Amino acid sequence: MSRSPAVLVLATLVAALALLPLGYIVGYTLDIGWSGARELVFRARVADLLWNTVRLAVGTVVCSVVLGVGAAWLVERSSVPARRLWHVLLVAPLAVPAFVNSYVWISLLPWLDTYAGALLVVTLSYFPFVYLPVAAAFRGLDPALEETARGLGLGHGAVFRRVQLPQLRVAVLGGSLLVALHVLAEFGALQMLRFPTFTTAIYDQYRSTFNGPGATMLAGVLVLLSLLLLVGELGMRGRAGFARTGAGAARRSRPVALRGLTVPALLALTALVGLALVVPLAGVTWWLVRDTGGALDLANLASTTGTTLALAAVAALGTTALALPTGWLAVRARTRVSTMLERSTYLGSSVPGIVVALALVTISIRATPWLYQTTPVLLAAYAILFLPRAIVNVRSAAEQTPRLYDDVAASLGSSGLDRLRRVTVPLLAPGLGAGAALVFLAVVTELTATLLLAPTGTATLATAFWSASSALEYSAAAPYALVMVLLSAPVTVLLSRDARRGLTP
Template identity: 75%
Template sequence: MTVLLAVAVAALALLPLAHIVVAAVDVGWSGVAELVFRRRVADLLGNTLRLVAGAVAVCTVLGVGAAWLVERTALPGRRVWHVLLVAPLALPAFVSSSAWISLLPGLDTYGGALLVVSLAYAPFVYLPAVAAFRGLDPALEETARGLGLSSWAVFRRVQLPQLRVAVLGGALLVALHVLAEFGALAMLRYPTFTTAVYDQYRATFNGPAATMLAGVLVLLCLVLLLAEIRLRGARGYARTGAGAARSPRPVRLGLLTGPALVALATVVGLSLLVPLAALVSWFATGTSARVDWAALATTTGTTLALAAGAAAVTTALALPTGWLAVRRRGPLATLLERTTYLGSAVPAIVVALALVTVSIRLLPGLYQTVPVLLAAYAVLFLPRAIVTVRAAVEQSPPVHDDVAASLGVSSPARLWRVTLPLLAPGIGAGAALVFLAVVTELTATLLLAPTGTETLATAFWSASSALEYGAAAPYAVVMVLLSAPATVLLSRDPSSRDVRRGLTT
């Protein structure tokens, strides 16, 4: 039974990819060639690749540099800087882009798009780099310094090779997020595949054209995944013994302390203070700044209800896969678990487009209904729940279930009285991660939400698109407040690595 449930979950996760393949077969090679091999597609490909490459490069420099300053130097206030560098994750990228474009209307260029997405996604490189620095053996660095190597040489020849896997993982997250980003780039009027798919679908409801563009986007995602695996390689840097736990000796910056503080302050100011200042300005001077408290309360309630429903559904779907991956280890269990990650690697607009097509063709009554929207959330955020559920199953000894079975307790009773209480922390953590993700989800909600249904993200989008920044500000503030718990979890120094993995999945 568990295997069948896990297969059903994997099939749901693969639905967007299956939709692209079926659509391509229906259109035929000549149709695909006509829709894909066009000047417009080449322009979109150039824009997208240029933005992805630039964002990965900038985020890598910012993330690794900031991580080294915080973890390996005697910089004043390192713990405070750590929190401030993670805090931008509480600001959705489309909120930051709206703030920037309201302050600098001329920012709708490649440089503006690169600035906004780099500041929004730099924490995805910073966090794994910090974790990797904390896991390095300081004895290697001290030995290198004892041999006369400078701090820069130690970083380049000792630390950086050991950071490779973490930095590549963070860079992959940045690249996938930039490929999938819609709201921020649409606000900045920077055309990419994601914005083109949305415009194509909304303007003409041209299914084949939108689907083929989405297919190119999926291929780009798969290329990035394969490239990350290739670049990661098979070389390992793990030490053979546990060693003695101790902190590394911090590097004294001397005259470079001032420039380092200015650099970090600039990054924090641009990524955090500028958007927050824009929100305050919208409240204070916006002509639409009168808050409609009733509308805000209704929209917040709708958002919380959808987030709670998505958290419950997604966590329930994660249970059979997480259980199977630990209790029935093998090729099939591994394949089913990895399949769920493929679904989440697909941009939200592709997931939404697939569910729109499936619901219209097979179940017209479900089009633009809450169940379809919850299914989209499940496909997008399943890994966040599976990561924590699997960790809980691994920490739950199977002997408890065996003892209950030996005492004659039925399977349903064992599930209710033994298994679920043991898994409760992991289930709760997974549900919380999905809940927080749904609160700020924009793209799938715009395409799939029932008519008349508004969430905080879509209400903010509607108001900011109409340049009613004062009216948009309250929705942004509530989203930031609801996203803050995730930032708090990420900025702590605990041992809950699986929760941190789920937050950045």
């Protein structure tokens, strides 16, 4: 299969799909020329949006690093009680979409529509993206380095600063990049908090005035910020490595005894989990049981849930199928071309969802008007946004699959399609299943692209929740929020399952 020209063609088409929004932005910018772009971009309004977006992204990254690294150290390196439980609770906020988190906070505290409110909500929503890789990095550190440093007279603070923190750099930068990209792409939470950024301005311009040029140029600035983040993170990562040169003897580090600091540490973790998880869940529950007056439309909830599950299932299958040739080529035919094709899908997915939606709306109207506001265009947006989730799992499964089986089948005269059906797909089944599950869960809570691209009359859990909450019908929105959280809960299990094995109770 890896040597088939058809696989290379398929992977090239997938990369072209992933890069479609970027190509649209670049092409439109070239089309209007420098003078047109300058007139649309160099304005006071754009400067205000840039200031709001950058300061929110920077503030969220700083707060997420402090919370994520601190929580990871307590769980992985200290004697805090119930470490397994705390790990699961610290990952669990990822099951609550940021716009649901925002809905709870703004419904309970209407005066939270400030920079501080936006910073609070997005930080509580995204700090697990730093916690997860840092916790994993802590588990992989060689405890001998720390023991040597302590033997030389360094205290716990100095060991963390001079020994552990340099080794955590890649994990911290990777988590920070994820947080920053999510903040740049966030729409629902910030629109609900009435905090203007590029995403909210693009949506407002498109919906209220159908100002295609203005929205497109704002999208171009947002894409440029995303690309700068990617390049900056790569440069800051550096080339230094801290891996052991030999396997050595696997040993668990000895937890640092907190002694008198145990109670403050437990209070800090309780406060963090309470704000990030308990408050959203309690808020949704409170609105669910408050003033319903029997108005809960179970039939509509069931219909919307069914539509969401159907779209998520089709998107998961389609996106995973698209990921198969790219992930397979990246392992079995590792060349500059295959690497470039794989990285292209990552670059395309880094584009904020609202930019993807805007590009597909414009392209479909101009090139294929019969596809405008149809399900295939919505599924294409899902594929662009979530391809890496499937490709990473396909690649991981391919790396663990012996090449021998495919070679033996080929030597016995099996055709490429026959090998794909009888050998390749069964061997990659675990990776395909994991990738499909992650795409499925992402689609269940996707809001921005669905708002702009969903066919008329099609409502998902996210868009039904958005319609009710935007009308300040908080009780009516609560059932949709609860179902989304319940469907997203498996993310916690998937992300925390392997990590729990490395922790002592």
